[in-house]
Amino acid sequence: MITKIFKKNLPGPAKIINGSTIASKILEEYKYKINKLIQDSGTRPGLGIIQIGDRHDSNIYIQKKLQASCKIGVDAFLFKYDKNISKNQVLDKIIELNNDPKINGIITQLPLEISNRFDYTDLTNLVVPEKDVDCLSSSCYNNLCNHKFLENFVPCAANACLKILESINCSIAGKRVVILGSSKLVGLPLKHLMEFKKADTFLCDKTTKDLKFLCQTADILIVAIGCSQFINADYIKPGAVVIDVGINYDETNRKVTGDVHFEQALQKASYITPVPGGVGPVTVSMLMMNTYKAALKHHRNKISHG
Numbered sequence: 001m002i003t004k005i006f007k008k009n010l011p012g013p014a015k016i017i018n019g020s021t022i023a024s025k026i027l028e029e030y031k032y033k034i035n036k037l038i039q040d041s042g043t044r045p046g047l048g049i050i051q052i053g054d055r056h057d058s059n060i061y062i063q064k065k066l067q068a069s070c071k072i073g074v075d076a077f078l079f080k081y082d083k084n085i086s087k088n089q090v091l092d093k094i095i096e097l098n099n100d101p102k103i104n105g106i107i108t109q110l111p112l113e114i115s116n117r118f119d120y121t122d123l124t125n126l127v128v129p130e131k132d133v134d135c136l137s138s139s140c141y142n143n144l145c146n147h148k149f150l151e152n153f154v155p156c157a158a159n160a161c162l163k164i165l166e167s168i169n170c171s172i173a174g175k176r177v178v179i180l181g182s183s184k185l186v187g188l189p190l191k192h193l194m195e196f197k198k199a200d201t202f203l204c205d206k207t208t209k210d211l212k213f214l215c216q217t218a219d220i221l222i223v224a225i226g227c228s229q230f231i232n233a234d235y236i237k238p239g240a241v242v243i244d245v246g247i248n249y250d251e252t253n254r255k256v257t258g259d260v261h262f263e264q265a266l267q268k269a270s271y272i273t274p275v276p277g278g279v280g281p282v283t284v285s286m287l288m289m290n291t292y293k294a295a296l297k298h299h300r301n302k303i304s305h306g
C-alpha cells in the first residue's frame with residue numbers, strides 16, 4: 001500500500017500512499033456485503049448517474065464509477081443529456097428516480113456542462129435525502145454541519161481523505177489540519193468532519209492572508225483548490241501528511257495533475273498522496289459504500305414497515 005522513495009542527500013523520503021490499493025480493499029469488502037444483501041433480500045443496490053454535457057474528464061470519472069459498480073454488483077444507470085437540455089427535463093428525471101424503488105442512490109456529475117444557465121444546486125437539492133449518496137443537497141449538508149454523521153452520508157471525496165488518514169494510522173485529534181479550498185464536495189464537509197474529530201482545523205483558500213505561513217503550521221495539509229501544482233515545498237511543514245485532492249485535467253495532453261508539486265512535496269512530507277492514484281480511486285469506493293448503505297437502509301425500512 002505504501003511505497004518508499006529514497007533519494008541521496010535529501011531530508012525525505014516521504015511515503016507514497018497508494019489510493020488504488022486502498023480502494024481495491026474497500027471495493028472487495030463491499031462486493032462481499034452486497035452479495036450478502038442480494039442473498040438475504042434479493043435487493044441489488046441501484047445507482048442513477050445524471051450527466052449533462054460531454055466533458056472528457058467527467059466521462060472518465062463516470063466510467064470509473066460504472067466500472068466499480070459492475071465490479072461489486074451495483075446496478076448503475078447513466079442518464080446523459082445534451083448540454084441544451086432544459087432544467088425541467090432534468091428535474092423530472094430526478095423526481096422519477098426519487099420514486100424508483102430500484103434506485104438507491106442518485107448523483108449529478110459535476111461540473112455541469114450546460115448552455116441554459118441553471119445552478120447545479122437546483123438539481124442536487126431535489127434528490128431525496130435517503131438517496132443523496134453524494135451528500136450535496138442542503139438538507140444532507142445541514143445534517144453534516146450539525147455533526148449528524150451516523151444517520152447520514154458523508155461526501156465521497158471528503159470521506160476518502162479520512163479513509164486515507166486511517167490507512168496510515170494517522171491520529172487526528174489535536175492535530176493542526178489546514179484545508180485549502182472550500183468547495184461543497186471537499187473543503188466544507190471536511191472542515192466539519194475534522195472539527196468533529198477534534199482537530200485544530202483551518203479552512204482557507206488561495207486568497208487567505210498569510211496562506212503560506214498557515215500551511216507551514218499544518219500537521220495535515222489537505223489541498224483541493226483546483227490549481228495545478230500550486231503547493232510547493234515552501235508551503236509544507238517538514239514531516240507533514242499531505243493529501244492532494246486536486247484533479248486538474250489538461251485537455252491538450254489529456255493528463256491529470258494535482259494541486260501539489262509532487263516531486264518537491266516528496267522531499268518534505270512524511271506521507272503524500274499522488275495524482276493520479278491517490279484520492280480519486282478512494283472517492284469512487286466511497287460512492288459505492290454510500291450506495292450500499294442506502295440500499296441496506298431501504299431494505300431494513302421495507303422489513304420494519306411490513
Ligand SMILES: Nc1nc2c(c(=O)[nH]1)N[C@@H](CN(C=O)c1ccc(C(=O)N[C@@H](CCC(=O)O)C(=O)O)cc1)CN2
Pocket residue numbers: 060061064107108109110111134156157185247255256275276277278279280281282283284
Ligand atoms: N457529483 C460529483 N461530481 C464530482 C465529484 C464527486 O464526488 N461527485 N468528484 C470529482 C470527480 N470524481 C468523481 O466524480 C472523480 C475524480 C477522479 C477520479 C479518479 O479516480 N481519478 C484517477 C485519474 C483518472 C484519469 O484521469 O485517468 C486517479 O486519480 O487516479 C475519480 C472520480 C468532481 N466531480
